[in-house]
Amino acid sequence: MYQSFIGLEVHIHLLTKTKVFCECRSAFGDEPNTNVCPVCLGYPGVLPALNIEALRMGCIVAKALNCRIPEKTWFERKQYFYPDMTKNYQISQFASPLGQEGYVDIEGGWGVKRVRIHECHLEEDAGKMIHTGAASLLDYNRAGVSLLEIVTEPDMETGEEAEVFIQQLRRMVRYLGVCDGNMEEGSLRADANVSINLHGKGLGRKVEIKNLNSSRFVRLGLNYEIGRQSKVLDAGKAVVQETRLWNENRDQTESMRRKENAQDYRYFPEPDLPIFAPDAAFLKSVDDALVEFPLPRQKRMVAEYGLSNEQAALLCEEKSFADYFEATVAAARAAERDAERRAQIAKSVTNWLLTDIKHILSREGVSLMDISALKITPKRLAALVAMVANHETSMKNAKQALELILSEDKDPMDIIVERGWGQITDPTEIGRAVAEVEKEEAETVRELSILIADASVSKRARSLSAYLTGKVLARTGGRADPKLVGELVRRMIENQAICPSSLAPSIGE
Numbered sequence: 454m455y456q457s458f459i460g461l462e463v464h465i466h467l468l469t470k471t472k473v474f475c476e477c478r479s480a481f482g483d484e485p486n487t488n489v490c491p492v493c494l495g496y497p498g499v500l501p502a503l504n505i506e507a508l509r510m511g512c513i514v515a516k517a518l519n520c521r522i523p524e525k526t527w528f529e530r531k532q533y534f535y536p537d538m539t540k541n542y543q544i545s546q547f548a549s550p551l552g553q554e555g556y557v558d559i560e561g562g563w564g565v566k567r568v569r570i571h572e573c574h575l576e577e578d579a580g581k582m583i584h585t586g587a588a589s590l591l592d593y594n595r596a597g598v599s600l601l602e603i604v605t606e607p608d609m610e611t612g613e614e615a616e617v618f619i620q621q622l623r624r625m626v627r628y629l630g631v632c633d634g635n636m637e638e639g640s641l642r643a644d645a646n647v648s649i650n651l652h653g654k655g656l657g658r659k660v661e662i663k664n665l666n667s668s669r670f671v672r673l674g675l676n677y678e679i680g681r682q683s684k685v686l687d688a689g690k691a692v693v694q695e696t697r698l699w700n701e702n703r704d705q706t707e708s709m710r711r712k713e714n715a716q717d718y719r720y721f722p723e724p725d726l727p728i729f730a731p732d733a734a735f736l737k738s739v740d741d742a743l744v745e746f747p748l749p750r751q752k753r754m755v756a757e758y759g760l761s762n763e764q765a766a767l768l769c770e771e772k773s774f775a776d777y778f779e780a781t782v783a784a785a786r787a788a789e790r791d792a793e794r795r796a797q798i799a800k801s802v803t804n805w806l807l808t809d810i811k812h813i814l815s816r817e818g819v820s821l822m823d824i825s826a827l828k829i830t831p832k833r834l835a836a837l838v839a840m841v842a843n844h845e846t847s848m849k850n851a852k853q854a855l856e857l858i859l860s861e862d863k864d865p866m867d868i869i870v871e872r873g874w875g876q877i878t879d880p881t882e883i884g885r886a887v888a889e890v891e892k893e894e895a896e897t898v899r900e901l902s903i904l905i906a907d908a909s910v911s912k913r914a915r916s917l918s919a920y921l922t923g924k925v926l927a928r929t930g931g932r933a934d935p936k937l938v939g940e941l942v943r944r945m946i947e948n949q950a951i952c953p954s955s956l957a958p959s960i961g962e
């Protein structure tokens with residue numbers, strides 16, 4: 454009935470080693486007030502110095518979001534008072550932010566939707582207030598940390614779309630290596646603006662939901678707000694323009710402060726920082742950092758490796774995981790000449806990664822991002838996959854070998870040889886074991902050959918043949934190629950059935 458409009462303001466902490474205007478360490482979780490200096494504590498008379506890495510990372514994100522980087526970009530002071538900001542102004546960008554007029558395509562169950570990006574601007578984060586029972590404490594470690602704000606146009610309509618926007622953006626900045634995307638630690642946080650109106654009437658009066666620290670809360674908060682505002686309009690009232698907070702314990706938004714007219718921040722150009730005019734070398738370094746993006750990569754992997762969309766999405770969750778997958782497939786393919794087996798490689802590597810390797814990572818507490826630290830390198834996994842494909846070892850032993858690569862830091866071939874886990878594929882050797890079992894299990898063999906001669910492939914026949922196959926496998930210490938064993942046992946029985954010299958009398962009994 455109503456049309457809804459959603460615009461997001463997403464803040465991301467850039468992974469610069471130092472803060473944006475001073476040399477202090479930029480890190481989460483350090484002892485409070487240890488990464489501070491006169492600049493980020495806002496002492497009078499100190500001078501900010503621009504961190505070029507912050508500018509570069511900001512431009513990398515801007516480019517990834519299809520923004521235009523202006524010829525000149527500069528900083529302004531945004532004046533307001535708040536205890537977590539000692540200077541009483543924040544250095545931010547206003548008139549010419551580093552990224553302008555971009556877009557990003559988001560994809561979900563509804564198809565593809567283009568969301569316009571109004572701008573990306575670089576600013577300093579404020580300190581952190583910690584409210585205890587009796588007092589409020591201040592930690593200025595976060596003051597001055599490089600913060601990039603991404604502002605969208607109000608092009609989204611549902612909580613689901615906004616959630617996907619955040620998820621895609623998160624994966625993107627992690628791929629680019631400019632933000633760890635950790636929403637719980639506040640490295641990525643969102644303010645969500647939403648209004649509703651009668652169809653065709655344009656934007657409504659907006660409500661801002663502040664400080665959402667999970668993409669799920671973005672979805673829940675916005676959908677709650679759309680419902681709440683609809684009821685207000687249904688009742689013939691007007692929505693109050695205000696800032697609200699998401700209460701995750703009560704699953705509702707709650708009013709924080711009214712915001713009737715736009716606050717006047719008295720922006721003016723920061724006199725202590727020069728105008729930045731990116732040169733060709735800077736712009737090239739930005740372009741060089743633009744890796745293949747997650748969504749296109751996911752689609753390419755579906756086409757190139759014959760994966761399902763779900764599999765490709767799981768593999769592309771982290772760039773390092775997708776890199777690991779492609780390196781393993783490449784190594785395994787390079788060593789495989791048989792076309793049929795080559796075609797199977799990507800599928801088996803996918804299975805290994807999405808089950809065994811993921812299981813090991815979570816058990817060992819290693820994040821997907823750090824997969825390259827694993828002793829199971831793509832080369833080693835490729836060798837193991839090849840050994841299974843070539844029947845050089847059984848799947849069961851290969852899985853055990855995987856664990857030993859991890860604990861003993863050895864190549865799979867060495868482990869398989871050392872433990873005697875190589876698979877016997879020589880028909881003569883397996884034939885010998887079959888002949889021995891044939892003699893030992895004469896009764897069973899006889900019964901089975903009668904069953905087969907009767908052409909009644911009963912349950913009993915199946916269980917007897919499984920029994921004999923098991924006996925042969927046991928005789929080879931479990932190392933015989935099970936497929937070959939099954940084949941040789943079947944042939945042995947058939948021979949019995951065709952020329953049952955020893956059986957003839959008993960049939961007549």
Ligand code: ADP
Nearest residue numbers: 458459460461605606607646647648656657659
């Ligand atoms: P403000 O001046 O309050 O900061 P802006 O115009 O800068 O507002 O927009 C901030 C965010 O709010 C943007 O993401 C924008 O898309 C969104 N927004 C602006 N007006 C509306 C509206 N009427 N309904 C929904 N979202 C809006």
Ligand code: ZN
Nearest residue numbers: 475477490493
């Ligand atoms: Zn400092």
Ligand code: MG
Nearest residue numbers: 462571604715
């Ligand atoms: Mg604004």
